[in-house]
Amino acid sequence: MVYGGKPSTGCYLCRKRKIKCDEERPGCRNCATYGRPCPGYRPDAIFRNETRKVERLAKKDTNCSSSSSKNNTPSSQALMVADRSLDRSASVLNLHRIADSTWEERAICYFFDQYTVPGDNEEGTGHLEYLPPLYARAAEVQSTVKGSPAACLRWAVDATALMTLANFSNAPPLMIKARQGYGRALRGLRDALASPDTAIMDETFASVLLLSLYEDISGERNGLFSSHTAGFEFLMKLRGEGQLDHQRGRDMFNFAYAHTYVEILALGDKPRHDIDWVLGLLDSNDPVERLMLAASKIRQLFLSMQTAPSPPDLATVEKWIEAGRKSDLELSQWPLHLPDRWLPLVVYSAKGETLMVYKTIGNAVIWNYYRAARVMLQQCLFNLNRTYLSIKNKTRKPDDPSQAIPALDEASLREVVQEMTTDICRSIPFSLSDVDELGRLAGPIDGKPVRAAQAYGLIWPLWYVLSCGMPTEAQFNQIREVLWSIGSTLGIKLALILAREAERMRNESLASAPAAGPSGR
Known part of the structure; x- marks a missing residue:
């Protein structure tokens, strides 16, 4: 006799569909994804004998595989080999195995559980919370129509879900399926973009x-650059003001806008389309959008520096320094206008460590992006100050014994960088659900397991600190280990790439024995 477990306590529709139910109350999210109202749950768990059923299913799978192998095409044989290999995968994969459901269905359930996080009722930010209903709506549309954004969305979700489960479970055969789906989604996206009417649809943008x-997730960027940033910029401009008329459009826009900022601020990329027109449409009363407005000033400063003649003259450098100081002042005032529920709480762990906790994980993500932006701006100001001093010294008369006076106090810049870096490191345990909102260690019963979306929100702020800041040796090792853990445990391969790149940069920096302070851009 075996315990039926969650399949027997799931809702009626999930048990009918024979997929794993997340057992959310009053209705499960799988039903919402499927586009049906949740019919509810059976009141009590039951015990049943599954031994004969399992033996029968295993024997059936073996017979089907052997009897059809001679007539299979190479592609179908590959998929059958993948399924058989998956059956022999690590035991962790068996946690997601449900009899009579496809790997695609299992992957979708796991992906939505890991990456879709609803916001709370007090303006807490979620992550991809609009995706399950959008995916369910796409399921009702004929998915074989060429150029259908619904078909493109379904293929994109399926491919991403398969890669998510493949990486987490270390199942290479699933990666093959995921890459096949990714290619299909790219072809579907190309068809959807061919028409202005379908190009501006939410399904295309999603x-x-x-x-x-x-x-x-797959770690298949072009170096550190995403091949889809240009698509984000093009679609944000094409969709125009109407995309901000509803919450789903604003959420997707915020994600895309932050994505492009990563490329510009952290990697030095240049925008392909002007999207500054949207700044007048952002709500300065919203904490996230007010931070976007403040960060846009940094973006404008960086672009001005990238497009200016080289080397710049003293007047230009002074103008940049003044613009940077104004931007930093605006950023420093961002926390002053936050509601109380957005403010972090400083607590002490059982070991006496100082930690920072928040009302929601989403708030922690936004705070860490804020700190990372300030770190990058301090580094920019530090480099501008060095450029200013270099020009001043070159123009000083030979008989003038005085030294050039710096435009900025570099000690103050370092102090801000160290404060932001320390606060990010103190936020890591809460961001990864190692502690709760009171700083208590999350136990195996009452603790919430970390979702991949939480770790995904940490990756770029941690990278900013490693690449632009001045972490101590202990902070560098802590952040590097967290990135390795995110990449190896949760399967977000970008984190591994960034951890390796940070190590390479640090080794080069140590080998060249740089002066104290942030490294140059």
Whole structure:
């Protein structure tokens, strides 16, 4: 006799469909994804004898595989080999095995559980919370129509979900399926973009979003650059003001806008389309959008520096320094206007460590992006100050014994960088659900397991600190280990790439014995 477990306590529709139910109350999210109202749950768990059923299913699978092998095409044989290999995968994969459901269905359930996080009722930010209903709506549309954004979205979600489960479970055969789906989604996206009417649809924009997420999960970016950033910029401009008329459009826009900022601020990329027109449409009363407005000033400063003649003259450098100081002042005032529920709480762990906790994980993500932006701006100001001093010294008369006076206090810049870095490190245990909102260790019963979406929100802020800041040796090792853990445990391969790149940069920096302070851009 074996315990029926969650399949027997799931809702009626999930048990009928023979998929794993998340058992959310009052209705499960799988039903919402499927586009049906949740019919509810059986009141009590039961015990039943599954031994004969399992033996029968195993024997059936073996007979079917052997009897059909002679007539299979190479592609179908590959999929059958993949399924048989998956059956022999590590035991962790068996946690997601449900009899009589396809790997695609299992992957979708796991992906939505890991990457879709609803916001709370007090303006807490979620992550991809609009995706399950959008995916369910796409399921009702004929998915074989050429150029259908619904078909493109379904293929993009399926491919990303398969890669998510493949990486987490270390199942290479699933990766083959995922890459096949990714290619199908790219072809579907190309068809959807061929018409202005379908190009501006939410399903098309969400498809680009999912394909960029696929790149990060699979670790298949073009170096550190995403191949979908240009698509984000093009679609944001094409969709115009109407995309901000509803919450789903604003959420997708915020994701895409942050994605492009990563490329510009952290990697030095240049925008392909002007999207500054949207700044006048952002709500300065919203904490996230007010931070976007403040960060846009940094973006404008960086672009001005990238497009200016080289080397710049003293007047230009002074103008940049003044613009940077104003941007930093605006950023420093961002926390002053936050509601109390957004403010972090400083607590002490059982070991006496100082930690930072928040009302929601989403708030922690936004705070860490804020800190990372300030770190990058301090580094920019530090480099501008060095450029200013270099020009001043070159123009000083030979008989003038005085030294050039710096435009900025570099000690203050370092102090801000160290404060932001320390606060990010103190936020890591909460961001990864190692502690709860009171700083208590999360136990195996009452603790919430970390979702991949939480770790995904940590990756770029941690990278900013490693690449632009001045972490101590202990902080560098802590952040590097967290990135390795995110990449190896949760299967977000981008984290492994960034951890390796940070190590390479640090080794080069140590080998060249740089002066104290942040490294140059």
